[in-house]
Amino acid sequence: MDILVCVGSSCHLKGSRQVISAFTQLIKEHQLEDRLTLKGSFCMGKCSCKGISVKVEDDFYSLIPEDVEKFFAETVMGRL
Ligand code: FES
Numbered sequence: 681m682d683i684l685v686c687v688g689s690s691c692h693l694k695g696s697r698q699v700i701s702a703f704t705q706l707i708k709e710h711q712l713e714d715r716l717t718l719k720g721s722f723c724m725g726k727c728s729c730k731g732i733s734v735k736v737e738d739d740f741y742s743l744i745p746e747d748v749e750k751f752f753a754e755t756v757m758g759r760l
Contacts, residue, residue, distance in 0.1 A: 681716055681759065686733035688723030697734045698745035706752045715760060 683703060687696050700718065707716050724733040729742035736756060745750055 684735040690727035699752035
């Protein structure tokens, strides 16, 4: 399953790098490297959202770095 994190300039300023490193860490901790692929994406056209744009499969989310752990546990793990 792919997790796409926007690395466009607006999301970059909001902390997409932190979101990516939090996901990387969580994927490693849960040993899900074979099942989850983290990818960077160009602007998703949702710069006006409060958080960083993230897509899991075709679903769009807006996350702040502090949300990643909870999001991973509930939304990502829930889909595996
Ligand atoms: S830069 Fe991320 S949605 Fe536009």
